[in-house]
Amino acid sequence: xxxxxxxxxxxxxxxxxxxxRALILQSAKRVFARSPxxxxxxxxxxxxxxxxxxxxxxxxxxKKGLFLAVLKEFGAQFLEILHKRIADRAAQHVLDALExxxxxxxxxxxxxxxxxxxxxxxxxESADPEIARCVGxxxxxxxxxxxxxxxxxxxxxxxDPALSTDAATWGYLSMILAxxxxxxxxxxxxxxxxxxxxSHIWLRGLRIREDDKSFGS
Numbered sequence: 001x002x003x004x005x006x007x008x009x010x011x012x013x014x015x016x017x018x019x020x021r022a023l024i025l026q027s028a029k030r031v032f033a034r035s036p037x038x039x040x041x042x043x044x045x046x047x048x049x050x051x052x053x054x055x056x057x058x059x060x061x062x063k064k065g066l067f068l069a070v071l072k073e074f075g076a077q078f079l080e081i082l083h084k085r086i087a088d089r090a091a092q093h094v095l096d097a098l099e100x101x102x103x104x105x106x107x108x109x110x111x112x113x114x115x116x117x118x119x120x121x122x123x124x125e126s127a128d129p130e131i132a133r134c135v136g137x138x139x140x141x142x143x144x145x146x147x148x149x150x151x152x153x154x155x156x157x158x159x160d161p162a163l164s165t166d167a168a169t170w171g172y173l174s175m176i177l178a179x180x181x182x183x184x185x186x187x188x189x190x191x192x193x194x195x196x197x198x199s200h201i202w203l204r205g206l207r208i209r210e211d212d213k214s215f216g217s
Contacts, residue, residue: 021059024049028070033114037067037121068134071122074115075138082108086145094153095203101146102175102199109179120184139173146172150206159206171202 027049031040042063046053060066085104090097097104109116119135126132147169153159159168175198 020051020055024051024056024059024066025070025073028066029074029114029118032067032070032121033117037125064128064130067118067122067125068130070118071131071134071138074112075119075134078108078112078115079138079141081111082142083145086149090149090152094149094156095158095207098146098149098153098172098206099199099203101149101172102179105142105176106179109183113183116180116183120180142176143169143173163206168206172199175199175202 024045028045031045031048035044040063042053042056045063045066046056049056056066060069082105085107086097086101089100089104119138122131122135126135147165150159150165150168154161154163154165
């Protein structure tokens with residue numbers, strides 16, 4: 001091989017539309033996870049993806065359009081991981097799934113901590129109706145997973161049938177929201193030390209009935 005051949009620049013691989021879109025989303029996720037939404041410029045987002053600003057606009061229309069696409073794409077992936085963990089555990093024993101639901105959420109967070117930071121950014125930007133709707137739908141999906149567990153446990157006679165399903169579910173969700181805030185505020189280690197006990201105490205409260213006062217003792 002000649003010296004001239006050695007110095008020839010490598011040809012850039014031309015990406016297909018779907019591949020380029022996936023690359024932009026992955027790169028944008030990194031930018032939004034490390035920078036406040038307001039400070040993440042279109043220039044930063046384009047440079048991270050190795051594309052021009054006009055190309056970014058072509059694919060997503062605006063910075064908000066890209067942010068919403070990142071929320072939906074990676075939020076869906078996160079929910080898939082969480083749902084699988086919950087479903088696998090519930091297939092064995094629904095009460096075990098309820099007692100471990102907060103720990104399963106934490107495990108899903110560890111699999112992709114960036115999306116949690118982006119969800120927190122979305123809460124901050126929730127004055128925008130589209131962003132508020134997107135993050136609201138995400139949290140309603142988490143709520144739905146847990147509510148199904150509570151309803152199943154009630155139907156099987158494992159939980160007090162008189163308890164409010166909504167209140168029981170929101171109790172779990174409040175612990176999950178504490179994990180989200182703890183991640184952003186550097187309190188994750190403090191919350192982690194208590195989350196097992198929180199789940200156990202909450203489930204015990206849901207199960208207290210006249211014929212089952214000894215649960216967890």
